């Protein structure tokens with residue numbers, strides 16, 4: 001199964017250093033890893049650096065992988081709407097990236113499966129330009145999944161989704177990574193989603209790793225205070241699940 005490890009990774013835009021000294025343990029296939037941290041901490045930049053879309057020193061180690069074009073897939077936070085294509089065409093185009101243009105039956109069947117799994121099969125022949133923000137986000141997820149990457153980097157994939165869709169998508173990703181062996185890294189702002197769905201969590205703050213490890217060990221009141229500047233508690237709800245309860249911001253206290 002694929003495993004990803006970062007060794008002293010940095011990232012720069014021009015002369016500006018955004019990330020430095022980012023090292024991780026083995027991020028294994030079959031697991032979901034949350035990447036959390038405040039706005040502008042460097043989460044998207046980290047994903048771009050891993051995907052080879054940003055420059056910087058250090059090493060991105062990938063083991064037990066075929067290292068083809070489908071190895072790493074980055075699903076960006078903002079996906080523009082190409083009004084010319086239908087949903088189906090855009091997903092097919094993504095599936096064919098890096099391979100020939102001959103379309104096989106099983107590729108079409110896979111697109112049907114992914115659209116159905118994300119419950120957007122009814123949108124297949126609608127133009128991208130006429131979709132809502134949440135619908136477009138689901139299409140972006142479909143475009144990433146049909147490529148069947150070994151490492152999937154999802155940048156805030158649920159930010160435009162309603163509550164029902166958020167838990168559907170995250171539950172589906174957890175199931176998919178466990179069954180397919182894909183390593184999934186998800187940038188998230190909702191820390192309760194990280195606690196519920198993600199095995200491990202990496203906290204980025206000011207371009208460095210502030211904490212990393214099993215999610216429940218990482219998301220603590222102390223971390224929330226030092227990284228997010230909020231007074232918060234992590235308590236067990238009536239169903240036995242840990243939950244973040246925010247009492248206020250430190251600057252307002």
Ligand SMILES: Nc1ncnc2c1ncn2[C@@H]1O[C@H](COP(=O)(O)OP(=O)(O)OP(=O)(O)O)[C@@H](O)[C@H]1O
Nearest residue numbers: 013016018037038039040041042043044045046077
């Ligand atoms: N193309 C770019 N050129 C120069 N600076 C950039 C570029 N993209 C991002 N930055 C800067 O890099 C820093 C990190 O941005 P990044 O998008 O990685 O943060 P983030 O943690 O994903 O933030 P958010 O939670 O707000 O999405 C920010 O200060 C941002 O202004």
